[in-house]
Amino acid sequence: MATLLHLKDFWRKIRELYTTVVGFMRYVFGSVMMIGVAPEYLAIWLVWRGASLVFPSWIYQWGDDKLYSLYQRLVLFFFETCTNLEVVLYGDAVDALKKRESVLYLANHQSTVDWLVADMISVRGGSLGHLRYVMKNTLQFMPLYGHYFYAHGCIYVKRGKFSQNKMIQALNYLTHPKIPTWLVIFPEGTRYYPGNPEVIQKAEQYARDNNLPVLKHHLVPKTRGMWLVSQQLHDKIDAIYDVSVFYDGTVDEQGIRGNAPQLVEFLSGKCSKVHVHIRRIPMSEVPKEEEEVGKWLHQLYKEKDELAENFFTQDSEKRNNVEKLLHGHKSSLSLWSTLSSFLFFSVISVPFICTKVGRQMYTYLLLYGSLGSYGWLLIRNVC
Incomplete structure (x- = not known):
């Protein structure tokens, strides 16, 4: 009996070691490829940007959305296909994702993976290329991608120095009827991270001081950005998708909530399942006045807290049976939907890696593309 127990323990350790090694290799290879193809991506985008200059802006955006979708499928190849991630949908998700509409995607914020969940949801709704984010201004400093995100229609905002006029200018671009959009906002602004209790305590105190509901699983949502979107895009957006994301393994056996997995842990395969609840709210039900939008948003987050x-x-x-209780629906992507993108970027990378001219062009694109994008963002002062 003792020998059998030792043998089981031995094989358990072997499996854990194998999982760790595979996860590390996936993280290294995936990171190198997703970041490494940036110059190739920039080259394709520059060709399309130049070719589309003579056409209306919506034609450029149509092609750019196709390109963005292609790259994000590469991201999903590593984060969903290779990790064998299970996505479980709840609420209005299945029916809403059939509609092919422009939406305001409001989600809770707890992880650096949250933006990837938007990928996972939008690709199932046939709208992956239409994703645009309200983003922290510090993301401008990402080489190459910092400029590209803005060109794609994302909106940079400064924390503490919010420029209402600049956000309105950016939103006006998205009002074009031929530019479909999934605009992603995380109203909490900062991640709900139990490992940093000071942020949570500060939010709770703010709620008490301002006679707002004290939330147990969310920070107090900020209303200004939501109000501006409601005001500027009220006639463009079809519906709000109230999205609540829950990562498997966040709660321990005693029911104590820990930190959600972050990018490195997720890519290493340490999260096997993601639960996503979507409530579709017609835009006609959302108020336009700032004070009313604030009340509406705080009530929404109170209801999200109850769902959490x-x-x-x-x-x-209850935790173990949550899928059955809330009528969860497991949703899978076809292998080809992400593998095709991986193969595409692998093929176009060959001449950049294997030829002298390709390596030289890669270096120039990386160096001068980064400098040019930083200069452009500095001159435009986008936020």
């Missing part, structure tokens, strides 16, 4: 209790409860039986 199903996943973060100390009742282990």
Whole structure:
């Protein structure tokens, strides 16, 4: 009996070691490729940007959305296909994703992976290329991609020095009827991260001081950005998707909530399942006045907090049966939907890697492309 137990323990350790090694290799290879193809991506984008200058802006955006979708499928190849991630959908998700509409995607914020979940949802709705984010201004400093995100229609905002006029200018571009959009906003602004309790305590105190509901699983949502979007895009957006994301393994056996997995952990395969609840709210039900938008948003987050209790409860039986209780629907991507993008970027990378001219062009694109994009963003002062 003792020998059998030792043997089982031995094989368990072997499996853990194998999982760790595979996860590390996936992280290294995936990171190198997703970041490494930036110059190739820039080259394709520059060709399309130049070719589309003589056409209306919506034609440029149509092609750019196709290109963006192609790259994000590469990202999903590593983060969903290779990790064998299971995505479970709840609420209005299945029906809403059939509609092919312009939406305001409002989601809770707890991880650096949250933006990837938007990829996972939008690709199932046939709208991956239409994703645009309200982003922290510091992301401008990403080489090459910092400029590209703005050119794609994303909106940079400064924390603490919010420029209302610049955000309105950016939103006006998205009002074009031929530019479909999934605009992603994380109203909390900062991640709800139990490992940093000071941020959570500060949010709770702010709620008490301002007679707002004290949330157990979210930070107090900021309303100004939501109000501007409601005001500027009220006639363009078809609906709000109230998205609540829950990562498997965040709660321990005692029902205590820990940190959600971050990018490195996720890519290493340490999260096997993501639960996504979507409530579709017609835009006609959303107020336009700033004060009313604030009340509406705080009520929305109060309801999101109540929903979160199903996943973060100390009742282990309820947690273990949450899919059945909330009528979860497992959703899978076809292998080809992401593998095709991986193969495409692998093929176009060959001449850049294997030829002297290709390596030289790669260096020039990386160096001068980064300097040019930083200069352009500095001159435009986009946020």
